[in-house]
Amino acid sequence: MVNKKDTQSPPDGKDKATQRLNQVSSHLSAEKPEQSKTKAQTARLPADHSDVLGQIATLRKIAVTPNPNHRGYVRQKQAGKLWVRERIEQLLDPGSFAEIGSVSGTVTWKKTAPMREEPVSFTPSNNIQGAGMLRGRKVLLTADDFSIRSGHADGASAGKTVYVEKLAIALRVPVVKLVDGSSGGGSVTTIKKEGWSYLPHVAPFKPVIEQLNMGIPNLGAVVGPAIGLGAARVVSCHFSVMAADIGALFNAGPKVVEGATFEEGLDFQDLGGPTVHCMNGTIDNLAANEAECYEQIRTVLGYLPNSGSEAPPIVACNDPIDREDISLRSIIPRRQARMYNPRTIITSVVDQGSWFEIGALWGRTAIGGLARLGGHPVGVISLNCEVNGGALDAAGSQKLTRLLKMCDVMNLPILQFLDVPGYAIGTVAERTATMRWGVELAKTYYTTTVPIFNVVTRRVFGVAGGVMLGSRDPVMQVAWPSGQWGSLPLEGGIEVGHRHELREAEKIGKKEERYKELEEEYLRLMNPVRTANAFGVEEIIDPKDTRQVCCSWAAHIYEVLMKERLSDRACGKIHPSFA
Template identity: 70%
Template structure:
């Protein structure tokens, strides 16, 4: 038996060896392989999962396709379009550089699954999370962004929205990338229906705010647009930005909507616009700028970002410039009227001095006694502050002080130097000024001038009076400033100042010699003081460091800006990284 078994084994091995040495032809091998493959498939036709995970990828593709395809029959989508608003994904497409969008959380939302086999299922319905977010580029700059989808639950919270938003806020801090927020709704704020869904109520959490404050104080650009009704948390998110803009045709912002307001304050029948539209919030400082529509909102966001670094630990971006730094501005010699009571266009001075086409104003509709914004000098970003003599003669009121206070912090957090055109008769006076706490806000502005550390260069174009003038011009040591021949300064303007300083003398002349003699003496005093206030006399005593030809202003300030970016900014960035200076926006 043993010999027969050995013989059989030897024969089998020889046969196997022969098959390798003399293989079958290609057709025979192919047929045999197909037979074996079919045999294996039959064994586990319902249970074998593809080795390339195509089933999982297919599910993801299906969900993404559902999210990308609008449903015209959906009530929320129809309402969005009837209101003249873009759908959220249309907004993303219009905002970002073409082809740059990379979504984060693309399949988050509520899915209904159907089992199709053992360990197999497919999505049959899908309601995406009502927030689209991810990475993209604005004119080549990488950003992170969040965009509310008002067509789904009016932007109220769902199972994934808050987690998604919080993740992106943290990601902006970790990666030091600018954050753009397109707000339309409550941005994940609560709804009473959430109580029913959860089966319990809750104390409102604010987990997303700590990273927002961190972004603001790290100088990570936060740019927000109001593209519909910004309600509650949505309103808070867009107001808590370095820069915000509202679309005039569709934007509004409020703490609570008209129905809640009617129940609380009995103000009934209010529309979104009446409650918190552009006429309300673009004129009181809640929102910085007004745009005609969504497209202009996106353009303003792109423009602002071009002046800002990715964070306060890097330099603001400079650009090549064709406008010569030594360009003369002869029109500036005559822009200040010789008659002191006359006004002039302060914005014309700004646009004449800065690089052509670079002026971008912030907050033009509120705090109108002050003008502020961004521009470039020789291609370098600078902040601009001026007083507006066409409004209240340029006297700095409460809203003007708040506006300048915010702008100073904005520039300080982004390492942008400040150029000021100073023509200030002092703080606003009168009962209206006292009622609106002008001095309180003026002192707050003073604190900001003296606590920020960005370089300030001053051009005194005309008046510099009182506490307001001193704060604006004397907050840096050593001072960097030049004056124009039209300059005048002092503790009080002559008009009113003579009456105060010579009150007894003038009253006695009027009592003894009559009103005509009083006027004659007043005119004598006025002529004497104006002669003594010749700016050259101040320069003789080095009270005005240099009086320049206004036509040369551009060259002077461009030289200053270049020196800051070449020599001082690298030192500032090292000090900031080392913790020696701590700019704060919030």
């Protein structure tokens, strides 16, 4: 008899696999209560992520809604200043602002469910960043919110500022900076907040320097107290302007100054108001108020490209390029000692309404600015014979150096009206390092490469005249019949060159007579036609034709030479530098 157990066959591999799958299935189906609860809660979260979108909408609404009970906002209004969001609306084209980092800041959250929360309070970052349109052109904007910790770092998101500076380089887009506070600069409260003290690195400056040299326009406005880092950011711009009614700029505020230098009772205006910094060249221009600051920024941007890889924007011109001005024939007095208004010449030659002066309140021996010739943007340089006889001093040299560098990185050709008796002389000139800054100007003339066209209206003397006249080869220039040039002006030059002869004449009482004879002889020999006879000057033109000559030059630069210049920059053949 055969045992059944003995005859039962062992399970095969297929049966073992089936058993194993059943075991795994039983484990998976026996879920823990907590896991089932979590899955149920997850299933109840909206599929369209409206919960997250709602949080973002709430935070954005808080950020853009002013709180009239907030101490900082009240202080802002009492000071006569616009709130930061109002400034953005006033500056940019309507409805064009797109914020970057719109919900960055400090949030207090309230838990409403195991996986849900809602914001109950929000302090936005005190530096607003974003993109917008400025008269139809895209710009990046950074604006301080002084109402939150006076713009200090303990109320800022430092990463935002650095990001936007880098973004400007990547996109080749101009940057506008509205400074009211320290722009994320340091405060001792940061140490308390973080729990440790830090080495004060200035992270945003590396990309800023790169922007400046790339010719990406940096335009800044001081619309409140610009302190420390805020001051440095606006001063570093290609162009800066200060609101006269609310602007001030300083390295440290009155309280810090009082503790360091014992200067007591200073207010913002005493320490660094417009009468300080718009007169010493720290800030380029002065504006009556915020609205005028923004209008100046719009105007300057209209002359500039988006970056140095582009040509400046050409606009339609309704002013005839062959317009003549007969009055220019008599604007230069025949008597050399008499003065005239050089701005009259500038406004006569350039397109009507296009002259924009930069730095009118400082370095007043020199005049500089932007204009158009037949719709083509140009930089304009002139000497100012109404101040110190037009002799170029240290401040004037600094102003022209800055303008030359800006024109070079922006690809702006330069038109010069030359009436320069030389560098300033005397004890004040020596004490203010006139030659030092004059040589710096000379270096800039010879290291920049942007085309220059000279109109010699009267005097060209000495090292200063030689530098301004001859920094390009070949020289492109014309002269007026009022031109007078040489190593030294006759005043003083005759005394030096004929010292012995005049001394002998003085012994017999005929010094004045001999001096007059020498002066008349030199004036005869200095007839500009004699210089033209020797091809010492290429062409003497009728002053009334100056506009037509200059417009033809500008048109040729833009039509022919600008393409070559942009190509040279792109392949690294030339390297314009502002900083």
